[in-house]
Amino acid sequence: MNRKRWIRWAVGTALVGLGLLVGLGKLSRSWTYQLFGEIYPRVETSERVVALTFDDGPKPGQTEEILGILKRHGVKASFFMVGRRIERSPELAARVLAEGHQVGNHSYSHRRLVLKSPSYVQEEIDKTDALLRGLGVQGELLFRAPFGKKLVVLPWLLSRSGRKHITFDVVSRDDETQDVGLLTSRVMESVRPGSIILFHDGGQDKPGTVQAVDIVVGKLKAQGYRFVTVSELLALGGITPASGTITASTAPAAN
Incomplete structure (x- = not known):
């Protein structure tokens, strides 16, 4: 040559x-495409209904504030929890479930599950699944990748076991800023029927997130929106649980 x-x-x-x-x-x-399996950034519906979701918790001092706002507004949300943080705050994780919110798997360590071996990724999923079952979570366990990142291995493993990957179409980006006005406007400008909204209750302290969630929930309720869990939203879109799972999610009986 x-x-x-x-x-x-x-x-x-x-x-x-x-x-x-x-x-x-x-x-x-x-957020909308992967090579294998089911990925859901939102659900197609004409009904004014949304799913409010929180990542990276539970975090003492912050998750409680979010729970208080949700209780005051009378709405349910979905919390995608990190296994290590469940181990650190099991009572707080159990409280989220006991108050009627959905709890999903957000990996064990919150490391990016990209360019990792299948055994590593599977362990990240399985360890948190076991912790969630130990809390009393029943039925289909939904999964959300840390940082929303995936390539080949994670979608392949999820699809092999019939697992749904839940992403989002409305992102507050509260991991980048705590400007309440900016967080609120990002959500309000992007939301539509069937949206899955992303906030965080874990990580660094997020006082702006707490305020923005209060404002956003109030504004959306005033516009006629109803808040449901992710599984309830999927059901409204005709998306059924994986074969062989229990449809109800219940907390363990109080002692």
Whole structure:
């Protein structure tokens, strides 16, 4: 191969590789598409109904504030919990369930499940599943990837076991800012019937999130929106639980 041909080949190969990397990056960040299985960023419906979701908890001092707001407004939400944080605050995790909210799996360590071995990813799922069952969660366990990131292994493992991957179509980005006005406007400008809204009750302290959730819930209720859990939203869209699961989610009986 002469020098010019070698250069053309090298440049072409580099461009193909760059394009592949860009494509994989977009795939890993997509809220609406994955290579295998079921992914749900929202549900198609004309009914004014939304699912409010919280990631990364439970966190003492913060999850309680969110629960208080939800109770005052009389609405239910879905909490995607991290296994390690359940271990640190089992009573708080149990309280979320006892107050009628849905609890889902957000991995054990909250590390990105991208470019990890199948055994590593499966362990992240299984350890948190076991903790959720220990709390008394019954029925289908929904999953949300840390940071919403996935490539091949995670979707393949979820699809193999009939698991649903729940993402979102309305993102407050409260992991980037605690400006209450900005958080509120981001949600209100993007929400529509069937939306799945993302906030966080874990991580760094989020006083702006607490205020924004209060405002957003009030505004949406005033617009005629009804709040349901993710499983209830899926059911409204005709999406049924995985085969062999129990449809009810109940807390353990109080002592």
